[in-house]
Amino acid sequence: MSNDNAEPNIFHFATKELSQDAFLCWLLSWANKNYNQTETKDFYNFAQIFIQKTTGRNDLSLQKISRQEKHIDILLELTDTKGNLYAIVIEDKVLTQEHDQQIERYVKEIKNIASDNIYIMYFKTGFTSEQEKRRLYNAYKNIYICGHDEIYRLFEKHPNHYLFNQWFSKYSKDYEQIEEYLKNSDYANVFTNKNECEMACALDKITSNIINNTKFQKSYWYIVDQGHTPHICLYEKYSKNIDGFTIHNAIYLMFRGKSYNISVKQHICELDALTCKDFTGSSGKGIKSRIRIKDYDKLPQNLILTKENMRNSIERATDWQVKRKSDKDNLMIIQKSFLYGEDISHNIIKETPNIEKIIQIIENL
Secondary structure, eight states, X not given: XXXXXXXXXGGGTOOSHXXXXXXXXXXXXXXXXXXXXXXXXXXXXXXXXXXXXXHSOSOOEEEEEEEEETTEEEXXXXXXXXXXXXXXXXXXXXXXXXXXXXXXXXXXXXXXXXXXXXXXXXXXXXXXXXXXXXXXXXXXXXXXXXXHHHHHHHHTTOOSOHHHHHHHHHHHHHHHHHHHHHHOOOHHHHHHHTOHHHHHHHHHHHHHHHHHHXXXXXXXXXXXXXXXXXXXXXEEEEOOOBTTEEXXXXXXXXXXXXXXEEEEEEEEEEGGGGGOOOOOSTXXXXXXXXXXXXGGGGSOHHHHHHHHHHHHHHHHHOOOEEOGGGSTTSOEEEEEEEETTSOHHHHHHHHHHHHHHHHHHHHTO
């Protein structure tokens, strides 16, 4: 413990999502109209803030709170002054992200409760990236994202209560650590230490700068599960159907310790990978079903020739370094390496003519 004289805090021990679920249920229970009276008015008003921000309404009364109903973290059932039913699906996260369209499934499961009067609260205490927010807003209507920054602003004005005080004391320290990560610009240190939260903060900041300052406005980031290798995808395209297979062509920023690369990669994968939901990475993108080099002898010859022809065309188009033989899966075609220090977006802008040549070759496949 950092301070031996500090009062023990239950939330230093109750760190899992189920514990956070319980705290949220306790907090939101104060939204019941029975607590709208003098001695409990502050707690009632505070709980109502979350309902109002999620629904945009101030006339809803809490009727029921359920945990893990139909696998939903928290389900609120409410009524308006006319007795109409409403529901709020709360997806509670600490570090993980929404996956496998789980919120969409939950909404379908409770259509019988509130018909179309269904709202979503995405409550996440861990780092909530701009990329994650964009993806959720694009995927779901009637969603309120209460991310780490919004949570801090709301709880700064929490009512004076023992549990609120303990929870916010613990959360403030976690929040301050995220803020420190976001201020850091020593990326060589970030990607060497491989603290996943710190890497996520750095990747999101770099990606936002790329989106705002370069031509690559569809860029997204992810961290490869096996090796924790951070990637930012600047561009990607799937080839046409070639005998039941497709080639995933992509241009990445790849961060490795004290340097980073702009790299071109190709993966051969089965055509159904385009609709496969078993993806990696923060964006829900990335390929699990790619074909490894050891299985290339089982692939159609014209598929291999297509890939090799594209590889050769890209090698001739730029003066970037060829890394064909050093990659264990023979996936990397070509790359340009940089040391940290100069602005990453600036380097991408300088290399945009080469990147555009590569994109043109891929687009013409």
